[in-house]
Amino acid sequence: MSARHLDEKSYNQFRIFLEQQCGIVLGESKQYLVKSRLAPLMAKFDLDSLSELVTRTLAPVERQLRAAVIDAMTTNETLWFRDDYPYKLLQNKLLPEFKAQKTPIKIWSAASSSGQEPYSIAMSVLEYQQKNPGSFPRGVQVIGTDISTTMLEHCKYGHYDSLALARGLSAERKQRFFETGDNGMLKIKDQVKKMVSFRPLNLLNSYSLMGKFDIVFCRNVLIYFSPEIKAKIISQIHGVLNKQGYLFLGASESLSGINQDFSMLRCNPGIVYQKKQPN
Ligand SMILES: C[S@@+](CC[C@H](N)C(=O)[O-])C[C@H]1O[C@@H](n2cnc3c(N)ncnc32)[C@H](O)[C@@H]1O
Numbered sequence: 465m466s467a468r469h470l471d472e473k474s475y476n477q478f479r480i481f482l483e484q485q486c487g488i489v490l491g492e493s494k495q496y497l498v499k500s501r502l503a504p505l506m507a508k509f510d511l512d513s514l515s516e517l518v519t520r521t522l523a524p525v526e527r528q529l530r531a532a533v534i535d536a537m538t539t540n541e542t543l544w545f546r547d548d549y550p551y552k553l554l555q556n557k558l559l560p561e562f563k564a565q566k567t568p569i570k571i572w573s574a575a576s577s578s579g580q581e582p583y584s585i586a587m588s589v590l591e592y593q594q595k596n597p598g599s600f601p602r603g604v605q606v607i608g609t610d611i612s613t614t615m616l617e618h619c620k621y622g623h624y625d626s627l628a629l630a631r632g633l634s635a636e637r638k639q640r641f642f643e644t645g646d647n648g649m650l651k652i653k654d655q656v657k658k659m660v661s662f663r664p665l666n667l668l669n670s671y672s673l674m675g676k677f678d679i680v681f682c683r684n685v686l687i688y689f690s691p692e693i694k695a696k697i698i699s700q701i702h703g704v705l706n707k708q709g710y711l712f713l714g715a716s717e718s719l720s721g722i723n724q725d726f727s728m729l730r731c732n733p734g735i736v737y738q739k740k741q742p743n
Pocket of ligand 1: 486488539
């Protein structure tokens, strides 16, 4: 039997483990995905087979291995100003509503991947402030969270190669918000970086230490979860949103059948959800 063979029992145990740990639901025949994502870890953790890797992953003491497995199984696809409309709505509708707020505006990027989303939010805020001097007297704080420690390190480092920079960033923004970094990469300027902070958060866990937010971006992550987990996450996000706070989902995601406590605002282009006022 090859080292990359994954027997059915191990595969099924792994599916349950993954859904319990981070909500990601694997279909019944996604063995190829598990194999291709986990095979590189076999050498790193000195394991002879994928089945052994799965067995070790399930052992409570293997924290480091578990984190590496979750890292390997998450999809981190992202880009700058993804879908465009959330950032247009931010600049044309949401930020004007908050511009005189006497407390800091708090914006949460709840699955920040390698940082493009929270940094795009910060760039949008800086552009808005330039056109509207004196707005946000107490400042704006953007908080990026993710389950993947590797992605969070990437976010904090704030360096991007030409491939990443080519996805969604205009020449003007590249010029304005980046400077020369290490090894031919460009790094995010301090002006943007200092508005954004990062910390680990598994969306399945409690958000009680997160504080309250005016705007939440929870984009392109709910698609991996079961309807029950989606509902739990949305209800927790509802709990951390300030009165009449806003929620952006991914372009292919919706709250239909999941939660009734938000109003859906069709903005042409795009949709944003707003926390309903209690009756
Ligand atoms: C496809 S990326 C989306 C990035 C960004 N929001 C966007 O729309 O471009 C999904 C991110 O969700 C993160 N993720 C997956 N499961 C998670 C969980 N249970 N808690 C927090 N983040 C999770 C992954 O690590 C990954 O970085």
